[in-house]
Structure formats: structure tokens, C-alpha cells
Amino acid sequence: MPGRVSRRGFMTIAGAAMTAISQSARGNSAPEELPLEEASASPANGRIVDIHVHFDEKNPNFIRDLAKVAERINLVACLLTPYPYRAQVADAAKQYPKHIVPFGFVDLDAPDVLAQVKDFHALGYRGLGELEFVKKPYTDDSYVPVYELANQYGWVVMFHTGIVLRRSVDEPENVASYRMRAFHLEEIARRFPKLTVIGAHCGNPEYEWAAEVARWNPNVFFDLSGSTLTKMSGRLEEFKKIFWWSGQGEWKTATPANDPSAFIKLVFGSDNGLDGIERVVSQYRAFFNACDVPASTQQMIMGGTLAQILRI
Ligand SMILES: [Zn+2]
Numbered sequence: 001m002p003g004r005v006s007r008r009g010f011m012t013i014a015g016a017a018m019t020a021i022s023q024s025a026r027g028n029s030a031p032e033e034l035p036l037e038e039a040s041a042s043p044a045n046g047r048i049v050d051i052h053v054h055f056d057e058k059n060p061n062f063i064r065d066l067a068k069v070a071e072r073i074n075l076v077a078c079l080l081t082p083y084p085y086r087a088q089v090a091d092a093a094k095q096y097p098k099h100i101v102p103f104g105f106v107d108l109d110a111p112d113v114l115a116q117v118k119d120f121h122a123l124g125y126r127g128l129g130e131l132e133f134v135k136k137p138y139t140d141d142s143y144v145p146v147y148e149l150a151n152q153y154g155w156v157v158m159f160h161t162g163i164v165l166r167r168s169v170d171e172p173e174n175v176a177s178y179r180m181r182a183f184h185l186e187e188i189a190r191r192f193p194k195l196t197v198i199g200a201h202c203g204n205p206e207y208e209w210a211a212e213v214a215r216w217n218p219n220v221f222f223d224l225s226g227s228t229l230t231k232m233s234g235r236l237e238e239f240k241k242i243f244w245w246s247g248q249g250e251w252k253t254a255t256p257a258n259d260p261s262a263f264i265k266l267v268f269g270s271d272n273g274l275d276g277i278e279r280v281v282s283q284y285r286a287f288f289n290a291c292d293v294p295a296s297t298q299q300m301i302m303g304g305t306l307a308q309i310l311r312i
Helices: 011-025 036-041 062-073 083-095 113-122 141-153 184-191 207-216 236-242 274-290 295-310
Strands: 048-054 075-082 100-105 127-131 156-160 196-200 220-223
Touching: 048 127, 048 156, 048 196, 048 274, 048 295, 062 075, 062 083, 062 100, 062 274, 075 083, 075 127, 075 156, 075 295, 083 100, 083 113, 100 113, 113 141, 127 141, 127 196, 141 184, 156 184, 156 295, 184 196, 184 207, 184 220, 196 207, 207 220, 207 236, 236 274, 274 295
Parallel strands: 048 075, 075 100, 100 127, 127 156, 156 196, 196 220
Antiparallel strands: none
8 A cells, every 4th residue: 555655855865866767767867977876776777667556546647647757767667456447457558568567456355356366367467466454364275266376377466564554543444464474475475386476565564574585485575665764764774684695595596687685585666656656766775875785686676676577
């Protein structure tokens, strides 16, 4: 779910990042004019793949607005689409193949969830997400048929992990963050090896569990969307202790591009509305700088890994 955060304090750095992005997107970047860390943080091919863009039902011009932003900053959006909008987004993905990859949002507890998944597949969808607000833990047997189908399709499935917003304080709601803890993804990834499992929000606040599950499971990745990069903005280097195994290859788990950096288990996700994507890009860049993430790994995180998995 979009976790809207105040833009205060980010405008300056976001502005600098936007300039850098739009320059490189136009192919006329002038690195000597950019601060060094901005230049080195730019993905080599300039393209960003965002695993976490929610379709905005409230904006009738959403597709047009998304296409505009995506063109400007050289972005591919994995567009998380509610079932009623499935045909509209399937068409949009055909119209904007460089900018939209369609993902189906389903409620795992819906009685017709399997039929919905099949419909999404028939329309050319590439995965599911964001799965969230589940009534039982993700590993509950009743959800297995969905995972089996997604595994058969070789899909990417994105799960919300960790703390979740409260939609109402007046009405009772059957929602609990523990059902969406990052460690549940371990069992799903192991039982369904053709799936690519993405955990949104890196298990916030259980980053250690998220990282360790990702370390052992080549088909597990996490995004850092949500409040984490804001909460941790003054202590981002702590992630070096959590993603600790860079260059220590004794586990021999496969990584994209055989990258030995532990941070290769992260992918870019914004989860922030169209006007918030660039702010999250600059937050990822601050994170890269604080954790000394190699330039080649940055490029994979910002788009290379998802481009490989989705073959785009
Ligand atoms: Zn979420």
C-alpha cells in the first residue's frame, strides 16, 4: 500500500536526482556537471525498473500520467492492477511496452482467487502483487493453489512484508502484520522454485530475517519501499551489518550476474504514487552511498535484476 510520507527535507536532493535522471534519460548526460556520487549512482543503461507501482483508481488519467513520468525518467513500472482494471492495464501494457509490465493484484482470501489469477494470465500478465491484508499467514495451505499456479506460469509474485497500515480505527479489521512476516517467504520460495518471490518493504522492521531468507534462496528479493529509508535515513550504514556476506561466497547460491555483493538481493520499488517515485530514487541513492554499494550492483538493483527476470 502506498505509505505517503512528508516530502519535506527531500526536495533538494530529489531535485538534484531528477536532473541527473532526466539528463541521462535524454542521453546527453554531462557527468562532469554532476556531483560524483550522483553520477556513479546512475544505472549504466539509465533504465529503472520499479517493482512497486500501484494502479491509482482515483486518477482517471493515471495511465497517461504514468507514461509521462516513465518516459521522463526512463522507468519501467510493474503496475499492480486491481482485477476490475485488468483489461485496461493489459491494453496500456501493449500501448506502452517500454514502460508498463502488468501485475495482477488479488486478494488471496477471495473465493474466486484462482479464476482471477487465470484471467490475469490469459491477458498476458507477468506476475502477482502486492499480496497483502491476508486473513491467514502467507504459508497457509488454503493459499497454496495460487502459488502452484503462479509457479507453473514462472511468475514473479510480490508480497507485502512486515508492519502494515491500519485502514480504520473505528471499524474492526481482521489484519495482522505477523501473517506477513518476511520469513514466510522462505517456505514459499523453496516449495515453488520457479517462482521469483519479492518481499516488499524488506520485512520492516525485521530486516535481518528478510536478508537471511534472501541469502539462502536465489529466487527471493526484497524492495526497500515504505518508511524504512526515511526511518533509517540517519543510520543507513546499519544495513551493511544486515547484508553482511558480500564477497563471502561459500553458500554458492546463484545471484543475478554472479554479483558477489549481498546487496544484489535488493530491487527497486517506490510504492509512493507517481509524484513520489523520484524521491524514492534519491533515497535509494543515499542508501547506496552510505553502504558503499558497488556501481555495478546499483545498476542491477535499480533495474538490471528485474529486467533479467522479466526478460525485458
Ligand atoms: Zn506493502
